[in-house]
Amino acid sequence: MIINSRFFNRSELMGFIALAAVLFVILPLTLDVFRLNLVAKYLTYAFVALGLVLCWGYGGILSLGQGVFFGLGGYCMAMFLKLEASSVENTKIQSTPGIPDFMDWNQITALPLFWQPFHSLTFTILAIILVPGLFALIIGTAMFKRRVGGTYFAIITQAVAAILTILIVGQQGYTGGINGMTDLRTLKGWDIRPDHAKIILYFVEVVLLFACIGIAQFIRLTKLGRILVAMREQEDRVRFSGYSVANFKIFAFCMAAIFAAIGGAMFALNVGFMSPSFVGIVPSIEMVIYTAVGGRMSIFGAVWGAILVNFAKTSLSESFPQLWLFGLGALFIAVVLAFPNGLSGLWADYVQPRIDRLFASRKTKAGWTDNSVADGAPAE
Amino acid sequence: MFGDYSIGDLGSIFVMQGFAGLILFSVYVLMALGLAIIFGQMGVINMAHGEFMILGAYVTWMTSNLFQAYLPSLFSGYFFLAMILAFLASGALGMLVEWGLIRHLYKRPLDTLLATWGLSLMLQQAYRSVFGAREVGVELPQWMLGSLRVTDSIEVPINGVFVMCLTVLITIAVAYVLYMSRWGRQVRAVVQNRIMAGAVGINTEKVDRYTFGLGCGIAGVAGSAFTMIGSTGPTSGQLYIVDTFLVVVFGGAASLLGTIASAFSISQTQSTLEFFMSGSMAKVLTLLAVVGILMLRPQGLFALKVRK
Amino acid sequence: MLIGHQPKDFLLAVSGLTVSFDGFKAVNDLSFYVEENEIRVIIGPNGAGKTTVLDLICGKTKATSGSIQFRGKELTKMKENEIVQTGVGRKFQTPSVFEDLTVFENLEISFPRGRTVFGSLTFQRDQSVKDRVEEVAEMIFLKDKLNTYADELSHGQKQWLEIGMLLIQDPDLLMLDEPVAGMSVSERAKTAELLNRIIKNRSVLVIEHDMKFVEDIAHKVTVLHQGQILSEGTMEKVKNDPKVIEVYLGH
Numbered sequence: 001m002i003i004n005s006r007f008f009n010r011s012e013l014m015g016f017i018a019l020a021a022v023l024f025v026i027l028p029l030t031l032d033v034f035r036l037n038l039v040a041k042y043l044t045y046a047f048v049a050l051g052l053v054l055c056w057g058y059g060g061i062l063s064l065g066q067g068v069f070f071g072l073g074g075y076c077m078a079m080f081l082k083l084e085a086s087s088v089e090n091t092k093i094q095s096t097p098g099i100p101d102f103m104d105w106n107q108i109t110a111l112p113l114f115w116q117p118f119h120s121l122t123f124t125i126l127a128i129i130l131v132p133g134l135f136a137l138i139i140g141t142a143m144f145k146r147r148v149g150g151t152y153f154a155i156i157t158q159a160v161a162a163i164l165t166i167l168i169v170g171q172q173g174y175t176g177g178i179n180g181m182t183d184l185r186t187l188k189g190w191d192i193r194p195d196h197a198k199i200i201l202y203f204v205e206v207v208l209l210f211a212c213i214g215i216a217q218f219i220r221l222t223k224l225g226r227i228l229v230a231m232r233e234q235e236d237r238v239r240f241s242g243y244s245v246a247n248f249k250i251f252a253f254c255m256a257a258i259f260a261a262i263g264g265a266m267f268a269l270n271v272g273f274m275s276p277s278f279v280g281i282v283p284s285i286e287m288v289i290y291t292a293v294g295g296r297m298s299i300f301g302a303v304w305g306a307i308l309v310n311f312a313k314t315s316l317s318e319s320f321p322q323l324w325l326f327g328l329g330a331l332f333i334a335v336v337l338a339f340p341n342g343l344s345g346l347w348a349d350y351v352q353p354r355i356d357r358l359f360a361s362r363k364t365k366a367g368w369t370d371n372s373v374a375d376g377a378p379a380e
Numbered sequence: 381m382f383g384d385y386s387i388g389d390l391g392s393i394f395v396m397q398g399f400a401g402l403i404l405f406s407v408y409v410l411m412a413l414g415l416a417i418i419f420g421q422m423g424v425i426n427m428a429h430g431e432f433m434i435l436g437a438y439v440t441w442m443t444s445n446l447f448q449a450y451l452p453s454l455f456s457g458y459f460f461l462a463m464i465l466a467f468l469a470s471g472a473l474g475m476l477v478e479w480g481l482i483r484h485l486y487k488r489p490l491d492t493l494l495a496t497w498g499l500s501l502m503l504q505q506a507y508r509s510v511f512g513a514r515e516v517g518v519e520l521p522q523w524m525l526g527s528l529r530v531t532d533s534i535e536v537p538i539n540g541v542f543v544m545c546l547t548v549l550i551t552i553a554v555a556y557v558l559y560m561s562r563w564g565r566q567v568r569a570v571v572q573n574r575i576m577a578g579a580v581g582i583n584t585e586k587v588d589r590y591t592f593g594l595g596c597g598i599a600g601v602a603g604s605a606f607t608m609i610g611s612t613g614p615t616s617g618q619l620y621i622v623d624t625f626l627v628v629v630f631g632g633a634a635s636l637l638g639t640i641a642s643a644f645s646i647s648q649t650q651s652t653l654e655f656f657m658s659g660s661m662a663k664v665l666t667l668l669a670v671v672g673i674l675m676l677r678p679q680g681l682f683a684l685k686v687r688k
Numbered sequence: 689m690l691i692g693h694q695p696k697d698f699l700l701a702v703s704g705l706t707v708s709f710d711g712f713k714a715v716n717d718l719s720f721y722v723e724e725n726e727i728r729v730i731i732g733p734n735g736a737g738k739t740t741v742l743d744l745i746c747g748k749t750k751a752t753s754g755s756i757q758f759r760g761k762e763l764t765k766m767k768e769n770e771i772v773q774t775g776v777g778r779k780f781q782t783p784s785v786f787e788d789l790t791v792f793e794n795l796e797i798s799f800p801r802g803r804t805v806f807g808s809l810t811f812q813r814d815q816s817v818k819d820r821v822e823e824v825a826e827m828i829f830l831k832d833k834l835n836t837y838a839d840e841l842s843h844g845q846k847q848w849l850e851i852g853m854l855l856i857q858d859p860d861l862l863m864l865d866e867p868v869a870g871m872s873v874s875e876r877a878k879t880a881e882l883l884n885r886i887i888k889n890r891s892v893l894v895i896e897h898d899m900k901f902v903e904d905i906a907h908k909v910t911v912l913h914q915g916q917i918l919s920e921g922t923m924e925k926v927k928n929d930p931k932v933i934e935v936y937l938g939h
């Protein structure tokens with residue numbers, strides 16, 4: 001499909017190789033299973049951050065409710081796993097065997113209707129994509145068709161995150177409440193808890209992540225990617241060039257929602273539970289900081305942002321819990337005031353030029369010229 | 381569900397529920413007033429608004445402790461001094477924050493949102509380090525305890541009435557400052573046309589700083605009033621921030637009257653629903669209704685048609 | 689072409705157009721007609737409602753009452769992007785180009801193909817696109833700047849780029865809001881030349897203050913004052929209209 005330019009330009013290719021090497025080779029070889037599983041958890045947020053690059057970095061639409069989609073994807077997956085873990089056999093001590101334990105504790109005696117289809121894995125996988133996708137479509141259509149954007153949109157998405165959290169916590173009979181859905185065991189009979197399963201799940205996740213990176217990069221390189229940039233700057237000019245701006249925003253928002261949902265589903269699989277603490281306002285806004293730290297315009301930056309911030313969180317909040325909140329707060333401020341393009345911006349400003357100089361000196365010797373720019377490829 | 385109550389009982393329950401709604405209304409108005417100035421007039425999203433409130437609450441708590449320890453004879457009146465101190469403390473912090481942070485971001489509203497969120501995290505941690513993680517409650521003076529008997533079956537708590545009266549007074553004061561005073565005219569001039577306002581000799585930077593400070597100061601007073609009806613913890617502010625923003629946005633950001641009407645409708649809806657269902661479902665339905673209406677009418681209840 | 693039942697086939701027929709902002713009528717019961725291949729200039733003092741008229745035609749502002757017919761289609765009921773697709777292009781008063789994109793990409797976005805979400809995902813930058821972009825770039829004096837980011841252009845070049853973005857859409861009605869404002873003398877001359885070249889086969893509606901420029905290009909002039917037409921006709925006629933003199937010189 002990609003015609004006018006190479007899929008990755010040189011610096012992107014280096015970013016791609018570096019990330020692939022780290023995730024596919026270096027980390028699996030150097031980390032024990034426990035830590036590898038932690039990385040898998042961090043990477044579930046990379047999906048969210050990736051979506052935010054498209055929607056916020058490119059489209060200028062800041063959603064503070066990505067936890068909603070992360071949660072919807074995660075809960076869909078968790079519902080399937082929970083049903084499998086609640087076979088009649090496993091739950092025969094309950095007063096109603098065959099339903100999830102939290103339902104039994106809440107005096108529910110039959111599996112609610114909306115739970116029924118989650119016996120099917122096919123349905124579950126479709127639901128992981130479609131439920132958040134449709135939900136984003138509805139919110140996006142309602143908001144963008146009426147030209148609601150910017151800060152209003154941010155506040156509304158935040159309110160949606162608050163609503164969903166209160167709802168999940170309040171309806172514990174159907175959702176597992178504040179504790180969420182725990183004790184997830186098998187996927188189609190395959191135990192997801194032992195070490196070797198965790199390693200396999202890690203690789204599945206990394207492959208999915210690269211698939212999403214590919215999709216994001218593809219979108220970025222099409223005219224749609226340029227329209228998103230154009231829209232962020234001069235919405236009216238895009239509109240008066242004959243485009244329905246709302247449709248493009250809806251598309252970006254839905255893509256971000258679907259990426260987040262895939263991340264959520266992988267979270268349920270890798271971490272083994274899902275709870276409302278990954279849905280609400282606080283986690284949603286933290287997901288934004290991953291993108292901001294990595295660089296809101298950078299696809300690979302988003303992944304690094306998710307890994308690094310979460311790594312910092314784990315290490316700091318274990319040893320110095322007070323420091324962590326201070327650090328996170330300072331990070332928000334610093335990334336906005338001093339480094340609006342995050343790590344990828346720092347890379348592009350300080351590291352890349354050196355590398356380029358290195359290449360340039362060799363290039364002139366070899367008499368080789370790079371004419372990719374003449375194709376009008378976006379230089380980034 | 382009404383079977384167990386007599387008509388008279390039901391009437392009293394409705395009245396008391398309505399009163400509970402009125403207290404919630406006061407809470408919303410107090411919180412939203414400061415935000416209505418900062419967001420409505422300046423267009424700045426201050427996610428740390430709740431933390432400015434909490435600062436006011438902590439100042440009040442400290443004042444009450446000081447009075448108890450050193451001036452017990454004057455304890456019954458400490459609250460009025462505490463409120464002034466709360467205003468000054470939150471207002472001063474607000475001006476500092478405007479100078480250090482906000483003024484660099486006037487052209488980037490979404491970034492302001494992220495930066496002030498970061499600020500709110502840091503403030504929360506600061507409160508936790510200084511005042512401890514536990515919630516603190518102030519000692520109420522004797523005259524604020526107990527309740528007023530309106531009829532045999534209807535009683536309303538005095539502290540609630542006090543907070544409501546306070547809300548009315550503060551609202552009037554804010555309205556006066558914003559719409560009657562010379563300074564308020566300057567604020568509105570800057571809001572409507574920054575360049576022109578600058579050209580006619582208004583120091584827009586100073587107006588910005590004081591406006592932000594005033595909004596934060598009012599948040600401090602709100603926090604101070606809160607101590608009369610509830611306790612304060614490092615993260616109490618965060619609980620309300622989304623509700624408060626919804627109140628302001630729902631009211632149509634630029635209008636004080638809209639903010640009050642919106643606070644009233646939201647609080648009454650919620651407290652009425654609470655009578656029929658669990659608190660959490662009442663909250664969910666209220667928020668859903670607000671978000672739903674905002675989707676249909678994004679400009680809020682009272683909005684001016686302004687040039688985009 | 690339309691088989692008209694009107695005496696003449698107007699490209700654009702504005703009648704009884706009114707818009708009120710909180711009671712203030714920025715445009716008040718305005719009627720005027722633009723013919724095929726006509727260059728119409730709208731002049732008038734600041735705040736007369738000129739920009740608002742363009743806003744109304746291109747759908748940026750919704751009319752309170754009245755009608756705007758373009759080739760027999762009612763524009764007041766259409767969305768902005770549909771209006772563009774029926775052949776109305778509009779340039780804004782302040783240059784609005786995409787500064788984070790190159791000149792090439794700016795023009796390419798305006799190329800009238802692949803305007804849906806799906807269409808833009810599958811859009812191919814084929815030879816016809818490249819040729820057309822280059823052709824337009826040549827016209828707007830930016831041929832050697834195709835790979836320059838738009839934020840590096842001068843003010844005048846941005847104005848030209850925006851005009852180019854309209855040209856590539858090949859609209860039947862081109863609306864320009866103060867295209868030479870803020871330009872140097874030589875840029876003005878070049879712009880006049882550009883406009884004279886691009887008006888072939890289309891009608892143009894221009895708002896301009898620069899009287900010399902107006903005299904150079906206008907077929908017909910409409911003078912707007914407080915949302916209403918003060919005078920209309922050739923430049924000669926309008927210049928000598930006592931009402932116009934009163935408004936321009938009276939205060």
Ligand SMILES: Nc1ncnc2c1ncn2[C@@H]1O[C@H](COP(=O)(O)OP(=O)(O)O)[C@@H](O)[C@H]1O
Pocket residue numbers: 685686687688709714732733734735736737738739740741
């Ligand atoms: N969306 C709007 N809301 C309120 N007033 C407006 C709006 N658009 C234009 N106006 C007012 O309408 C009048 C005409 O403005 P405009 O069309 O920009 O004048 P011109 O372009 O002739 O200088 C001005 O007084 C302006 O303030």
Ligand SMILES: [Mg+2]
Pocket residue numbers: 738739740781
């Ligand atoms: Mg104008």
